Amino acid sequence: MKAASGLAVTKPAYTTLYWETLLKDAVLAALVAVLLALPLVGLQTYDIGGGALGIRTHFDWVVMAAAMVFGGRLAWHFRPRRRRQGEIGGGPVFARLAARGNRWALPITLAGIAFAIALPFLPFSSRYLIDLGTTVLIYVMLGWGLNVVVGLAGLLDLGYVAFYAVGAYTFALLARDLGLTFWQALPFSGVVAAGFGVILGFPVLRLRGDYLAIVTLGFGEIIRIVLVNWSPATGGPNGISDIPRPSFLGLPFARSAPEGATTFAQFFGLEFSPTQRVVFIYFVILALALVTNLFTLRLRKLPIGRAWEALREDEVACRALGINPTNVKLSAFGIGAMLGGFAGCFFATRQGFISPESFTFIESATILAIVVLGGMGSQIGVVLAAILLVTLPEFGRAFAEFRMLLFGAAMVAIMVWRPRGLLAHREPSLRLTPRPRRARLR
Amino acid sequence: MAYFLQQLINGLTLGSIYGLIAIGYTMVYGIIGMINFAHGEIYMIGAFISIIALLVLGLAGVSYVPLALALVLLTTMFFTSVYGWTVERLAYRPLRGSHRLAPLISAIGMSIFLQNYVQILQGAREKPMPPLVQGGFTVFESGAFAVRLSYVQLFIMLLTLVLMTGFTTVIAATPLGRAQRACAQDITMAALLGVDVDRVISTTFVMGAALAAVAGLMVTLYYGVVDFFIGFLAGVKAFTAAVLGGIGSLPGAMLGGVLIGLIEAFWSGYFSTEYKDVSVFGVLILVLVFRPTGLLGRPELEKV
Numbered sequence: 001m002k003a004a005s006g007l008a009v010t011k012p013a014y015t016t017l018y019w020e021t022l023l024k025d026a027v028l029a030a031l032v033a034v035l036l037a038l039p040l041v042g043l044q045t046y047d048i049g050g051g052a053l054g055i056r057t058h059f060d061w062v063v064m065a066a067a068m069v070f071g072g073r074l075a076w077h078f079r080p081r082r083r084r085q086g087e088i089g090g091g092p093v094f095a096r097l098a099a100r101g102n103r104w105a106l107p108i109t110l111a112g113i114a115f116a117i118a119l120p121f122l123p124f125s126s127r128y129l130i131d132l133g134t135t136v137l138i139y140v141m142l143g144w145g146l147n148v149v150v151g152l153a154g155l156l157d158l159g160y161v162a163f164y165a166v167g168a169y170t171f172a173l174l175a176r177d178l179g180l181t182f183w184q185a186l187p188f189s190g191v192v193a194a195g196f197g198v199i200l201g202f203p204v205l206r207l208r209g210d211y212l213a214i215v216t217l218g219f220g221e222i223i224r225i226v227l228v229n230w231s232p233a234t235g236g237p238n239g240i241s242d243i244p245r246p247s248f249l250g251l252p253f254a255r256s257a258p259e260g261a262t263t264f265a266q267f268f269g270l271e272f273s274p275t276q277r278v279v280f281i282y283f284v285i286l287a288l289a290l291v292t293n294l295f296t297l298r299l300r301k302l303p304i305g306r307a308w309e310a311l312r313e314d315e316v317a318c319r320a321l322g323i324n325p326t327n328v329k330l331s332a333f334g335i336g337a338m339l340g341g342f343a344g345c346f347f348a349t350r351q352g353f354i355s356p357e358s359f360t361f362i363e364s365a366t367i368l369a370i371v372v373l374g375g376m377g378s379q380i381g382v383v384l385a386a387i388l389l390v391t392l393p394e395f396g397r398a399f400a401e402f403r404m405l406l407f408g409a410a411m412v413a414i415m416v417w418r419p420r421g422l423l424a425h426r427e428p429s430l431r432l433t434p435r436p437r438r439a440r441l442r
Numbered sequence: 443m444a445y446f447l448q449q450l451i452n453g454l455t456l457g458s459i460y461g462l463i464a465i466g467y468t469m470v471y472g473i474i475g476m477i478n479f480a481h482g483e484i485y486m487i488g489a490f491i492s493i494i495a496l497l498v499l500g501l502a503g504v505s506y507v508p509l510a511l512a513l514v515l516l517t518t519m520f521f522t523s524v525y526g527w528t529v530e531r532l533a534y535r536p537l538r539g540s541h542r543l544a545p546l547i548s549a550i551g552m553s554i555f556l557q558n559y560v561q562i563l564q565g566a567r568e569k570p571m572p573p574l575v576q577g578g579f580t581v582f583e584s585g586a587f588a589v590r591l592s593y594v595q596l597f598i599m600l601l602t603l604v605l606m607t608g609f610t611t612v613i614a615a616t617p618l619g620r621a622q623r624a625c626a627q628d629i630t631m632a633a634l635l636g637v638d639v640d641r642v643i644s645t646t647f648v649m650g651a652a653l654a655a656v657a658g659l660m661v662t663l664y665y666g667v668v669d670f671f672i673g674f675l676a677g678v679k680a681f682t683a684a685v686l687g688g689i690g691s692l693p694g695a696m697l698g699g700v701l702i703g704l705i706e707a708f709w710s711g712y713f714s715t716e717y718k719d720v721s722v723f724g725v726l727i728l729v730l731v732f733r734p735t736g737l738l739g740r741p742e743l744e745k746v
Binding site: 032035036038039040041043044045046047052053054055150156203204206207211213214215217218219221222225226228229361362365368369372373376401402404405407408409410411412415416419420 | 477487490491493494495497498501517521524525527528532533536537540541543544545546547548550551552553554555556557558559560561562563564565567569570571572674678681682685689716717719720722723724726727730731734
């Protein structure tokens with residue numbers, strides 16, 4: 001491999017030696033493929049009844065895999081190599097987009113928001129599309145929330161889904177036991193989730209980097225296990241159903257209103273249609289997500305936001321400057337958790353049913369992947385990554401069982417292709433001197 | 443007392459398995475400072491390969507149990523190591539030297555990929571495996587309760603002991619081990635002094651995968667059921683064990699594994715099985731609060 005790429009730089013004399021190295025390399029790769037495929041692809045277990053297993057052979061697949069790897073490895077050597085030394089990597093389009101992101105940030109953002117608002121009314125839009133948009137927006141909101149913790153404060157949180165779950169269950173329980181509506185319960189969900197964030201934060205924030213990651217992961221699992229096992233309160237694995245839907249200023253979305261009330265359709269003199277509720281829910285999450293974004297953007301400019309970023313860059317220097325790391329980290333954790341709680345509350349009202357199934361580690365991983373794939377700290381990047389990661393499995397529905405396989409492979413591939421995320425261009429949020437003129441004239 | 447002894451035996455068996463997986467985490471973390479999230483999946487693959495190897499041997503008519511065990515052990519270790527090597531080569535090596543989160547995300551993606559890969563190829567149902575080694579002996583009897591130590595448990599503990607001894611010797615006394623320790627101390631300096639860093643890291647992954655494969659075989663023999671999802675929880679617990687013992691420390695990983703196994707066994711034995719995983723994570727949080735570097739870890743000096 002090394003020899004081959006070394007020669008590739010000084011090519012293009014396709015000497016015999018060059019071909020020899022190439023072929024040897026491809027044969028080796030194919031050999032590894034055979035070794036990988038032989039036990040798991042070539043020999044497949046299946047039930048033969050009576051609690052026993054049989055073995056089926058599929059050596060033709062092994063040969064196919066080897067041939068594919070051989071061909072792929074050869075082709076890999078002739079890939080176009082335009083990448084220069086020191087470049088971040090990835091296609092030129094994204095690199096340019098990231099570099100110019102600043103100039104275009106405002107128009108792109110406005111166009112994006114306009115598109116998001118117009119989406120339900122566009123001619124090609126359908127109920128499916130609006131539902132998909134709602135799901136994307138939930139992940140965008142979660143991504144922006146987690147961005148406070150991971151992107152700004154630099155704390156690696158692998159259990160973010162715990163706060164999402166706390167928010168969802170807070171609303172579900174308040175609705176079931178006290179009869180609160182979505183809008184009444186929303187603040188409570190945020191507050192309770194933030195409380196959990198602070199409780200978790202206290203013991204673990206003295207830890208560094210990866211220790212923090214594993215403890216947050218453990219915390220996420222603890223919450224999920226408690227939800228599964230504490231049946232009297234949480235309904236156990238069956239979850240909680242019949243969670244009330246949100247209303248529009250007290251006007252419910254229903255075919256017929258209860259005594260003494262009017263439905264949304266009646267009030268505005270419209271014909272009832274279930275799409276109205278779907279569209280309304282879409283706008284609720286759009287508003288929540290935009291508020292989250294504005295909130296975090298403003299926070300970033302406040303002293304506390306600057307303290308987060310400073311802490312991410314150098315904790316020792318922060319201490320020396322008199323910043324209390326524990327308080328600063330706790331605030332990041334609490335605020336991130338609160339945003340997750342809001343999203344959870346929305347999730348509960350949108351689904352109408354929640355169970356621990358929805359809050360597994362894979363959700364945490366997806367949200368973290370959205371933040372990191374988007375390019376940490378980049379707000380637009382989060383949107384891009386959320387669209388990518390949510391719609392990818394949707395397209396995969398055609399080959400249902402392969403969709404998670406593709407999802408995992410895509411995560412690896414994107415990371416290898418652009419290790420700093422899709423839009424990786426970190427602008428310092430604070431400059432000592434004004435921006436140089438040259439950059440503007442360019 | 444008898445009940446206590448029984449839980450102790452169960453806990454030690456379980457702890458041996460966790461310890462073997464934990465070594466893979468701690469070695470990789472010690473050298474390149476990343477959480478190899480796909481390691482739990484490597485263990486799961488090891489368990490599947492061991493089942494397949496056992497079935498193939500059964501079809502080939504190898505009926506002498508020690509011979510069958512030895513053959514299965516070797517084939518499982520070999521094929522699983524190839525998986526460990528490939529994962530490192532494809533998902534981590536291209537990311538070396540980039541920021542800290544990149545390999546972690548790549549590892550999570552790899553873990554999702556491997557889980558679904560095995561699920562699609564081998565089916566989502568649990569794979570039952572009739573016990574290969576049966577029987578055991580009674581260690582101690584009090585009243586109606588007899589403390590049993592089965593041959594499988596004995597096999598697991600002894601094999602772990604042998605592997606640990608061999609492994610410690612490799613790290614302590616061979617050129618390869620010296621190179622690994624050098625890389626763990628300072629990877630740049632090691633490279634400057636002529637250590638082939640890429641090769642050392644690859645070997646580390648191969649060794650970790652081989653030990654995880656042994657753990658996979660043990661779990662197949664011990665529980666008799668395997669499915670494609672066992673890697674996640676075992677992986678998290680083994681990583682917990684590595685952190686508990688002090689990440690980067692080999693004896694620490696083993697100690698942490700045994701402790702986690704004991705905690706789990708005693709908690710299930712005396713309190714409730716539902717919350718046994720909560721107890722493991724609870725202990726982890728407590729240890730980290732009072733001793734952030736783990737039990738045997740060295741405090742990290744912070745340089746400015």
